[in-house]
Amino acid sequence: MSKIAIVTDSTAYLSETLREQNNIKMVPLNVVFGDEAIQEEVEITASEFYERMKTTEKLPTTSQPAIGLYVELFEQLKRDGYEAVVCITLSSEISGTYQSAMSAADMVEDFDVRGFDSKISCSPQGYFVLEAEKLASEGKNIEEIIAHLEIMRNKINAYFMVDDLNHLHRGGRLNTAQLFVGSLLKIKPVLHFVDGKILPFEKVRTEKKALQRIYNLLDEGVAGKTNVQVTVIHSNRLSEAEKIAEELRAKYPDAEVGISYFGPVIGTHLGEGSIGISWYVA
Structure with missing residues (x-):
């Protein structure tokens, strides 16, 4: 049975508990206040963010994860004995996260990383992530997982x-x-x-x-x-x-x-x- 890791980004908004229970790896996007880039779900919670929004004059911007974060994670998963990764991201139409993840995948030799552009975000993105983990734990191979996610879209x-x-x-x-x-x-x-x-x-x-x-x-x-x-x-x-x-x-x-x-x-x-x-x- 191949060992497949499931990776997503922070905009699936799956709780840390849920991610740990299901062995899901997460790479955070950033919210940027002025010159300060803060990793969401890691360095700032949603409630802290909305509180800060009330007192900030200039509205924040957002940025995708650094490619290096994905490279580090994929290399770590390879060292941990995983044979492949299904990497599920928020829509590539609203963020460059998918492209960053795929660029990082090209930098890790002899390791199968398949990207899945959810074309959505938030809890619907989470549906894909949890389903992929369920299929991986049932022993499905990477082609079967990706094919199932494509069917889920509709x-x-x-x-x-x-x-x-x-x-x-x-x-x-x-x-x-x-x-x-x-x-x-x-x-x-x-x-x-x-x-x-x-x-x-x-x-x-x-x-x-x-x-x-x-x-x-x-x-x-x-x-x-x-x-x-x-x-x-x-x-x-x-x-x-x-x-x-x-x-x-x-x-x-x-x-x-x-x-x-x-x-x-x-x-x-x-x-x-x-x-x-x-x-x-x-």
Whole structure:
């Protein structure tokens, strides 16, 4: 049985406990305040980040991991007796992390590293990671794991709404006119990933209506299905996320409903107060 390591980056936002339990290796991205680059999930937690955002005048930026971090990790895994690695990253359309990982793979001789561009991020990226680890522990080979992850793509959905359009505007997701009109009308855009990019799905006038729209999409996706995983994702709105999760557990008693978060790197682009729901129908 080949020994295959599963590697991901910090934007899957899998807890340290969960990573340790499942022997998942993680490489952190950075959130940058001025000249200070901080590794998310290692040097700063999500709650510390949102606290700092309240007192910072200039909004932070983000950066991908240094190639050297991936090289070090792959070489260590090779020394530890692993024969291959499946490396799952956030969408290559919103970060250069996938390219960094693949460049690092080329620098490690005689070691099979297969990259998988999740074309998404946050908890849906985590679905791929946990499934890959499960398959590796069952003794599946690297081709079987990658093939299974490709099939999973069509079974994963995620929709989210942002509280403040300024972050999306600054990140180039909205033009100035859209920002002005959106802010004036208090529009809460419902967003999703299309071909790895974050795009508006619908513009909704209020948060309540935006959430209701996401609930309707969830219902269309999972009603009558078994083996469903649902995750409520939040930007520093834990009590609201818990309330939504309770409602969903009552509505879908057979589904596994969990809570995750938009950490520093993704939170930089979405802003505090964002709420999302992702689901995976196995």
